[in-house]
Amino acid sequence: MSDPKPIIWMRPEKPARGPAPTHTREEIAAVAIKIADSEGLEAASVRNIARNLGAGTMTLYRYLPAKEDLWAVMIDEAAGFEPQEPTGDLRADLTVLARRRRxxxxxxPWLAPLLATRPVIGPNLLRGMERDLAVIGGCGLGIDDNIDVLNLVYSWVSGAVQAELTEQANAHRSGVDRHSWRMRMKPYLVSLLATGEFPYLSKMTAAAEIAEADEQFESGLAIILDGIEARYSADTGNG
Structure with missing residues (x-):
């Protein structure tokens, strides 16, 4: 089996021979991101990107010969890099980190699912991970706990956002919002709850209100941060 081709970040952007490239990877990524943001990831094809750039389709393959390469530069461009200095307050710093990521x-909307596919990691994404590890480390956690906390927050944000985006997509596709869907289901649910077989669901239904996405995110994040604080407050000196 032959060695795999080096990842895109290990290949020079400007070839040693031949004409200089007309476009940069960042320019191509920016166009691809604009298409993916408005039309979905599948719409960000080389053909569509080339048309928006005013370039030939085959020309773009010189820059990004594989879909893996295109996704790599899109992820890295979308990841960006915003500094965040640790304040020493673990809860406050994790709140900023989680909200920024969300x-x-x-x-x-395509970014969280794509990050879950084991993509090629680029320099901006690495800088973001380094920043986040430094933020938590600045609150006094050791590296093992640092990684555990960061993975927990990353997983929560990714799952919460993908659920939020799925709900938005369902509402857009069906023309039925969440409240209307619940109202349609209500007669059936009421008939089941009346049997007495679902006491906990009955309590939940009686107490539940339809929370907005922001409220749901903040509520879930608070529960996670409560647990993190309870576990690590003695170590970090915040409790």
């Missing part, structure tokens, strides 16, 4: 995923 907002970026909402700006780019």
């Amino acid at each position: 907002q970026n995923f909402l700006r780019h």
